Amino acid sequence: MSVLGRLVSSVCSCGSNSGFLASVQKSVLPTYLTTRMYRKIKQKEGEKVTVIKGEVFEDTKNVYVEKAVPDDPCPLRSRGIQITYEDVLILQQFITSTGEMLPREHTNLSQQEFFKVLTCVKMAQRANLLPGTEDQTDKQGNFVPKLNRYLTRYDVGSRTPIRSRGLQYTKRLYRIGDRRLARDAPRVSSRPWSLNH
């Protein structure tokens, strides 16, 4: 555990996509191009015959980064990467085009990192940064208008209104963000992430 911690701390941690490439190139991790095949379903309808094929394509533009800790199967933990909900280019790799998460057996994420990625993906979907759920309905079935929001912890129609917030010393606060991410996510200033408003 201590060895991993030391190795992970030596690798740079990043919060935004722009800092990732620069930080990785500065470090010793080599990058190389790989070619991978992937399949896509194509459907052709003729007069009497419909052909459904799984065509094989070659994906040549794959820039892969080696791990700092090769024994660790988790792609985020082995490279010392801490994500926020704004890291859309990293999060997109772990979801399908409709917005569902890929299974853990496929991506080899550890359980803690998987839940971190899941919360980040959900927050990004509610902030309209990633493709996801388009329809938003309330618990009673009323249509909720699509409004701009960010750092939403709970589902859109799932919260009831707070009519009385209470006195200063027993105030009921609005919950924002996620506690696990605020504990681990990087920040330039020493002020901690705000979780309550």
Place this chain on the structure above:
Amino acid sequence: MSFGRANQQWATFSRVWHILNADRQPAGGIGVLVSRYVQGLHKPIYHPTSDVGDHVVVVNAKKIAYSGNKWEEKVFTAHTGRRKGRVRMQAFKVHELDPTWIIRRNIYRQIPNNLLRRTLFQRVHVFEDENVPAEIMENVTNVLIGPRPVPKAITDYTEEEKDSFPKLFLRDKYFLKS
């Protein structure tokens, strides 16, 4: 007699028109920023009794953002003074009725509570869209930057940027791309 000093005087005491885009910006942060420019606190010649405040035009007020689940949880209350006169409305319903109400309330409350508040509030122009009357757009000379740095969506990145971004895990040999 040189007239350069007169021009300098007029330039320092002139009233400037600023414009601010409220797209995906927090409502409270906008109130703080706008009240600061409307009072004239951004000027080194500031004094509350000398009228040094500027005009501010706020655009795209209906695209404002709230952090967390405040659109459903936040409740605005009012009372008419009569019996059964209490009105309680969630934030998204208030925004539906009047998209400029939330911003205007925040700005009004950030200006200090004195006799200057109403005149300074008249110099704040809030529009829900980007349709601003030409009489006001003629005067605008400065652009203000919002308090929140807006993050990029996945659709804002080009294909080259997405392809050149490094992959964190190699997919299975024959992966079905959906």
